[in-house]
Amino acid sequence: MSAANFVPWILGAILIMSSLGVILVRNPVHASLSFLLTLLMLAALYLQLSAQFIAVMQVLIYAGAILVIFMFVIVLFQDAHQQIVRFPPKSVPLLLLVAGVSFLLALVFLGVRFTGFSTTRAGLPEDFGTAQSLGRVLYLDFFFPFEAVILLFLVALVGAFYIGKKGS
Amino acid sequence: MDISPMIFISMAMFAIGVVGVLAKRNALIFFLSIELMLNSANLLFVAFANLWGNQIGLVWVFFCVGSSCC
Numbered sequence: 001m002s003a004a005n006f007v008p009w010i011l012g013a014i015l016i017m018s019s020l021g022v023i024l025v026r027n028p029v030h031a032s033l034s035f036l037l038t039l040l041m042l043a044a045l046y047l048q049l050s051a052q053f054i055a056v057m058q059v060l061i062y063a064g065a066i067l068v069i070f071m072f073v074i075v076l077f078q079d080a081h082q083q084i085v086r087f088p089p090k091s092v093p094l095l096l097l098v099a100g101v102s103f104l105l106a107l108v109f110l111g112v113r114f115t116g117f118s119t120t121r122a123g124l125p126e127d128f129g130t131a132q133s134l135g136r137v138l139y140l141d142f143f144f145p146f147e148a149v150i151l152l153f154l155v156a157l158v159g160a161f162y163i164g165k166k167g168s
Numbered sequence: 169m170d171i172s173p174m175i176f177i178s179m180a181m182f183a184i185g186v187v188g189v190l191a192k193r194n195a196l197i198f199f200l201s202i203e204l205m206l207n208s209a210n211l212l213f214v215a216f217a218n219l220w221g222n223q224i225g226l227v228w229v230f231f232c233v234g235s236s237c238c
Contacts, residue, residue: 023188122221
């Protein structure tokens with residue numbers, strides 16, 4: 001049992017280091033690869049929390065689709081984004097201050113706002129995190145938000161077509 | 169499974185994402201930092217779904233991934 005308690009901390013240490021790598025590494029390709037490591041560690045944490053379907057979805061969608069799109073953008077606009085979207089550098093102490101303040105704000109918010117929530121562990125249902133049970137909740141209880149997500153995808157698709165057509 | 173490490177990891181990840189957005193040198197790093205913040209929220213959703221033993225948190229992770237895909 002004590003060995004199992006260390007696993008989330010180890011995964012979390014790797015996750016935090018790789019997500020620091022995302023913002024510290026200069027090369028965008030290296031940042032994307034660091035983000036890939038972050039996503040894989042996150043999927044491992046989801047498996048620790050016995051959410052199997054979410055873990056598989058994380059790897060398939062994020063690592064498989066979104067990161068590949070990032071890579072495409074890097075490859076296709078290699079010289080363009082060097083010139084157009086360069087932001088002036090900001091001072092490091094200010095950023096550290098902002099990081100510390102946001103972390104402390106999160107701590108205070110967690111302490112003040114969420115003191116009343118139940119920490120008693122409800123037993124996990126038998127089929128927690130499987131595709132069947134998630135699909136049942138998604139299609140029966142959350143049907144209209146699901147349709148709204150479909151509409152969002154349609155709007156994104158039409159917008160992408162419009163931008164692509166305007167460019168050519 | 170104790171979820172307190174997950175809460176700590178999620179908070180640290182969110183702070184890193186905020187710094188990445190503010191320190192943007194590059195539009196790609198900017199978007200990756202936004203994804204980091206979204207993923208920290210997802211981790212918290214899954215952790216509390218595990219704590220309370222219901223599936224609703226997992227459904228919100230689904231929606232969050234869907235909208236960040238767009």
